[in-house]
Amino acid sequence: MEPDYCVRNTENVFRKLGPVSLVIGKFVPGLQTLAPPMSGLTGVGFLAFLLLDTLGALLWAATFIGLGMVFHSEAEEILRAAAEFGLLAGILVCAVILGYFAYKFFVRQQFLRSLRMRKLSPLEVNDRLERGHQMHIIDIRHDYDLRALPFILPNAFRVPMEAIEEYAAEIPLDSDVLLCCN
Numbered sequence: 001m002e003p004d005y006c007v008r009n010t011e012n013v014f015r016k017l018g019p020v021s022l023v024i025g026k027f028v029p030g031l032q033t034l035a036p037p038m039s040g041l042t043g044v045g046f047l048a049f050l051l052l053d054t055l056g057a058l059l060w061a062a063t064f065i066g067l068g069m070v071f072h073s074e075a076e077e078i079l080r081a082a083a084e085f086g087l088l089a090g091i092l093v094c095a096v097i098l099g100y101f102a103y104k105f106f107v108r109q110q111f112l113r114s115l116r117m118r119k120l121s122p123l124e125v126n127d128r129l130e131r132g133h134q135m136h137i138i139d140i141r142h143d144y145d146l147r148a149l150p151f152i153l154p155n156a157f158r159v160p161m162e163a164i165e166e167y168a169a170e171i172p173l174d175s176d177v178l179l180c181c182n
Contacts, residue, residue: 011038011144013028013031014031014038015144019039019042019044019049019052021035022036022039022053022055023055023056023059025056027063036049036053041144041148042144125137125153125178129155134174135175135177135178136178137153137155137157138157138159138164138167138171138179139152139153139156139157139158139159140160141161141180141181146158153180156180161181
């Protein structure tokens with residue numbers, strides 16, 4: 001999964017769960033990072049935020065303390081076995097971690113190469129519009145992004161990214177298409 005995809009999924013989870021995502025967010029990578037700012041954007045009150053975030057932190061800590069109490073003897077066995085292998089175990093773990101990051105870097109570079117397209121600055125868009133250039137402008141920002149910055153370019157059509165496939169048949173083929181996003 002790519003970071004952009006993960007961020008959008010996290011926003012969708014927050015939209016479904018609302019402030020409760022502060023509680024379960026401690027257990028879900030990505031959600032714990034976006035839940036606090038999303039709470040602020042959606043107007044969660046300070047006391048509600050404090051209560052839910054504290055409850056989430058307590059549940060998270062209690063979960064791992066409980067797991068440690070239940071499985072402490074197994075953890076000691078694993079550490080004892082790792083100590084026997086010593087340097088070899090450390091090198092093996094480091095090699096696996098480095099291999100994973102190299103793989104993720106390679107996949108990310110391929111993904112970015114596949115997305116390369118012409119990007120226009122706001123000044124370039126303005127110049128083209130002033131010269132009468134035919135351009136079909138589609139604003140695909142998420143509702144949260146639109147609320148944070150509630151401005152749409154002149155002559156732009158507002159189509160949520162989730163509905164872009166339904167709208168595709170209406171896009172004229174005789175003009176350039178400009179997708180506006182963050």
